[in-house]
Amino acid sequence: MKSLTSFVFFLSLQLAxxxxxxxxxxxxxxxxxxxxGNDHDHHTAQNQPFQTPLAVESSRLLDSSRSSSSSSQxxxxxxxxxxxxxxxxxxxxxxxxxxxxxxxxxxFDQPQYALLYPWIVQVLGVIVFFALQHLELPVPYxxxxxxxxxxxxxxxxxxxxxxxxxxxxIRQWSDIDAQVLLLVFLPGLIFRDAIEVNVPTFRQCLxxxxxxxxxxxxxxxxxxxxxxxxxxxxxxFQNSWSLCLTVGSILASTDPVAVAAVxxxxxxxxxxxxxxxxxxxxxxxxxVVFYSLFSQQFLAQLGLPSGNQVTIGQGIATFFQMSLGGxxxxxxxxxxxxxxxxxLDRRLDRENNVVQVAAAVSTAYLSYYCSEQIFxxxxxxxxxxxxxxxxxxxxxxxxxxxxxxxxxxLLEHLLNTLLFTLGGTFFGEVISNxxxxxxFTYREWLSLLALYVMVMVIRGFQVVTFYPLVKRIGLS
Numbered sequence: 144m145k146s147l148t149s150f151v152f153f154l155s156l157q158l159a160x161x162x163x164x165x166x167x168x169x170x171x172x173x174x175x176x177x178x179x180g181n182d183h184d185h186h187t188a189q190n191q192p193f194q195t196p197l198a199v200e201s202s203r204l205l206d207s208s209r210s211s212s213s214s215s216q217x218x219x220x221x222x223x224x225x226x227x228x229x230x231x232x233x234x235x236x237x238x239x240x241x242x243x244x245x246x247x248x249x250x251f252d253q254p255q256y257a258l259l260y261p262w263i264v265q266v267l268g269v270i271v272f273f274a275l276q277h278l279e280l281p282v283p284y285x286x287x288x289x290x291x292x293x294x295x296x297x298x299x300x301x302x303x304x305x306x307x308x309x310x311x312x313i314r315q316w317s318d319i320d321a322q323v324l325l326l327v328f329l330p331g332l333i334f335r336d337a338i339e340v341n342v343p344t345f346r347q348c349l350x351x352x353x354x355x356x357x358x359x360x361x362x363x364x365x366x367x368x369x370x371x372x373x374x375x376x377x378x379x380f381q382n383s384w385s386l387c388l389t390v391g392s393i394l395a396s397t398d399p400v401a402v403a404a405v406x407x408x409x410x411x412x413x414x415x416x417x418x419x420x421x422x423x424x425x426x427x428x429x430x431v432v433f434y435s436l437f438s439q440q441f442l443a444q445l446g447l448p449s450g451n452q453v454t455i456g457q458g459i460a461t462f463f464q465m466s467l468g469g470x471x472x473x474x475x476x477x478x479x480x481x482x483x484x485x486x487l488d489r490r491l492d493r494e495n496n497v498v499q500v501a502a503a504v505s506t507a508y509l510s511y512y513c514s515e516q517i518f519x520x521x522x523x524x525x526x527x528x529x530x531x532x533x534x535x536x537x538x539x540x541x542x543x544x545x546x547x548x549x550x551x552x553l554l555e556h557l558l559n560t561l562l563f564t565l566g567g568t569f570f571g572e573v574i575s576n577x578x579x580x581x582x583f584t585y586r587e588w589l590s591l592l593a594l595y596v597m598v599m600v601i602r603g604f605q606v607v608t609f610y611p612l613v614k615r616i617g618l619s
Contacts, residue, residue: 253311260312261561267291268560285563292564296571316565317572324565326512330526331558334507335551336424337530344417345531350616351418356425359605363395364388364433366604370597375590385440392437394598396430397422428523432465469514469521473528476510480533484540496543500550503533 271287274280299313345352368387371380380387436458442450453461483502489495510529515522541547 254315256308256311257315258312259308260316263309263312264288264292264561264564265557268556268564285559288560288563289567289570292567292569293571293574294567295564296568296573297575298571299568300572300575313568317568319565322516325522326508326515328558328562329523330508330511331504331551331554332562333424333427333511333523333526334504334530335555336420337527338503338534338551339548340421340424340531340534341413341417342531342535344413345421348414348417348421351613352421352425354609354613354616355418355422356429359609360392360395360426360429360433362608363601363605364391364437366601367391367394367598370594370601374593374597376586383441383444385437385444388437389434389441392430392433394594395433395601396426397602424527425524428466428469428521428527431523432462432521435465436461465519465521466524468518469524470528472514472518472520473510473525474532476506476513476525477529477532477536480506480529481537481540484533484537488540488542493543496546499541499543500547503547504550504554 268284268288271291272284275282275284275287295313296317299310299317365388368384368391371387371390372384380390436453439449439451440453443452444450480503483506484499487495487499487502507526507529511522511526514520514525538544
């Protein structure tokens with residue numbers, strides 16, 4: 144589930160990479176941040192919005208969407224990603240004005256292609272898993288699937304997407320909407336971790352997990368932003384605190400998927416597994432909340448209508464509203480799921496056992512969707528609350544716990560395999576662009592390496608700083 148942070152980072156990299164096609168403006172010293180509520184109106188009245196490379200691309204995309212909405216509804220437009228691809232074989236691009244072959248089907252008009260990519264990925268995942276098990280290689284499964292997806296992305300960019308069904312399917316999945324991606328992947332991964340939690344241990348560790356998930360993530364976000372502003376070259380972020388805080392909120396949340404698997408195989412103490420697994424569940428919710436706040440601030444700096452300038456007080460209020468509101472939504476859906484499990488509690492009817500599993504998974508997805516999309520609360524926290532409540536109060540109502548565990552394990556494997564591969568596909572398409580490679584010089588690579596090292600140093604600093612507090616509360 145922690146692949147969410149890495150994957151959102153790849154989405155951000157892709158948008159920033161597209162912006163690099165535009166002419167880089169002169170750096171401006173922009174002070175970002177948290178003014179009063181009237182700052183947005185004052186900013187909108189100005190004709191010179193915040194001009195980072197990402198701002199140039201965002202404005203271009205906004206103008207493009209406005210112009211396309213006023214065009215004929217009978218003419219289907221190709222996705223934005225294909226519009227910014229270059230043709231290295233002198234083949235006319237789909238958005239060229241002199242391309243008169245309107246009768247040739249475009250991959251966006253063939254939705255059935257989308258079914259091919261995920262199942263080929265699963266087959267490749269089976270092969271990779273078998274090879275790792277047979278050869279006993281000490282390599283994480285997720286890392287190999289990411290590399291596999293990277294090669295897929297390179298192939299989809301280099302080769303003409305109209306030649307094969309598989310290339311067209313890759314391009315369709317590369318254009319997946321970010322909101323749809325989160326709605327498809329997150330609930331299944333989060334609910335699987337939440338419903339398998341050891342409730343007594345979780346209750347004893349809760350105070351420690353709250354410290355791990357909220358104050359430590361916030362401190363990590365701020366420290367990462369400081370590194371970006373004062374250590375990395377200024378032209379990367381141009382002193383935009385809101386942009387640096389947005390990226391910092393993505394990188395501040397840890398990714399213990401591989402570590403958790405190793406701890407389970409090694410038979411580590413349950414309290415250690417709970418510290419790592421519980422932090423994994425909760426700090427995802429905190430990171431998403433911080434990301435939402437800071438990204439709204441950054442979009443407001445770009446002058447986009449989806450942005451929103453907020454003060455520090457408003458940001459704190461929004462944080463508690465999204466967090467506590469997510470808990471409330473999770474409690475409501477958890478209670479509803481308990482009622483369904485009670486009504487389906489039939490010992491002599493095996494079909495009801497299957498329906499119980501279907502009810503649990505459906506409730507997890509609905510709790511996330513309603514919290515995130517309808518009530519504007521934290522969908523992650525709502526899904527975690529629903530799962531923990533089901534485990535605590537409804538464990539005895541589940542007639543076939545083995546069936547529930549097997550199905551959720553299968554769902555987790557399928558989603559993780561597809562998610563890591565899709566992240567690699569995004570990355571492969573970015574690095575395969577020759578124009579991008581020409582602009583991505585050694586300075587960028589050194590900056591990425593420096594940022595990686597500093598993120599590790601920041602994490603160590605957080606652990607040392609919060610250790611005296613954590614060891615006095617909860618389990619040792």
